[in-house]
Amino acid sequence: MKINCKESKSEQSEQDQISSIREAIDEWLKIANQQLLDTQRSEEFLQAQKELVKAATSFKVKTREMVEAWSETFDVPTRSEINDLHKTVYALRSELRKVNNELAELKSTATSVAKAKPSKKPVAKAKPAKRVQK
């Protein structure tokens, strides 16, 4: 690998020579950072990163499968079952929100209709529901 030291102090004027250990370290870090950034953009790195992510995901999934096999044996709820529950709750919540919105719209329409056309006859009170004797 060819290191591009154009920016390094080694090629600058004598007045800019490194005068402390800290400066030397900073200079080294600057070059190292550039090298790491170049590496992180290289095809080899991108391919390796892709494989690493796939392997890490696969490891996580396989570990879960193992734990779930054990859990099912001992009737312990599994992550997959809990995920199913989360999905159900999410769907129910969405449905409930939709129904509530529709109800609110209906109420608002009913109110505006009632205000627009006031009925002449008073509305008869609904008879109270009969209690069912147990």
Place this chain on the structure above:
Amino acid sequence: MSAASNKVINPFTEAFGVSSRLAKGFESLGKIDDQEVNVGTTEKELIAEFDKVKLFRYTPLVEQLEDSEPVLIVYGLIGRYTMIDLQEDRSLVRNLLKRGIDVYVVDWGYPSRADQFLSFDDYVGIYLDDCVNATCLNAQTEQLTLFGVCEGGVFTTIYAAHKPQRVSKLVVSITPIDFAAYTEDEDPSHGLINLWLSNMDAEDLSDLVDAYGNLPGEVMGAVFQAITPIKSMTKYNLDLLDVFTNDDKAINFLRMEKWLADRPHHPGVAAKQWMIDLYKENKLVKGEFVLLGEKIDLANITMPVLNLFAEYDHIIPPPCSKGLKNYIASKDYTDLPIKGGHVGIYVSSRLQDLVGDGISGWLKSRSLNSEKEASNAK
């Protein structure tokens, strides 16, 4: 040969210097109390709550508000909104409040695996809509200014295109819109996240999120560390020698660390949309991004737009932000480039007034009062 080049490095002097700084550093650390390292302390009031989402109104710092129209700040799901109110003298919120602006903020809370199925439909189409309605109701206005930060900027942009009638002005900052424009940025330290996500297969990204349920905050933290490799390596050793020699620097460093460590998980379905639909497939600018069953057309954005971006932003390359103007139909569009980094534009002491004045000046010149004055003059 010059005198400078004759300087001999004395290892004993250097070692003594390091020891002195270490001693001073320990002294500084010893003085700091846990209670002092707090973020997001500006006083605010809870206005509404929707599941885990909370809407707050910041208590005004001046008696007379500049404009009756509120500004709703929307942060993203990556990191916490407290970045805009890191400490008293480095706070976007306080800068706006001091300039007479009525400020509200959305707190998305801490999503858990129970929230893994939440998508942009939920966050933008429902929760953000709820927050907009609650803000307008509280402020007794029909419209408001939406102010999106980072991923929150994408939320607000989508919302403004979806419901333009509710948004009088749109401010976005450090916001990616054209996710493919990172290739136009020549700085090699910029756009690594774009490059890495473009390189991944959609299926692998989807599997990754499914394996964890959400996109874990720790994974995003690790990605942010990886894109500044040397900085991440020297941050907790070499750099500390400089930081802990000054009491103020030390406490600022700890506050920033506290914010960085406070990284919620990104809900799974929304994370897939973020990484695949937006980062990989750039659907927003292609007019293919779908919200609540409808394709989002950025040309619906006709209200005044202020686009604030950081010129040294390594996370959101400036060309990705600047791309916004190419897709909207607003005739009143302003770019506000700031010479700072992604987080630096809000937390740098140097930029506090510049950013505060830039945003409030733009808002005030387009406020209801200014419009009334202009029409009276006619």
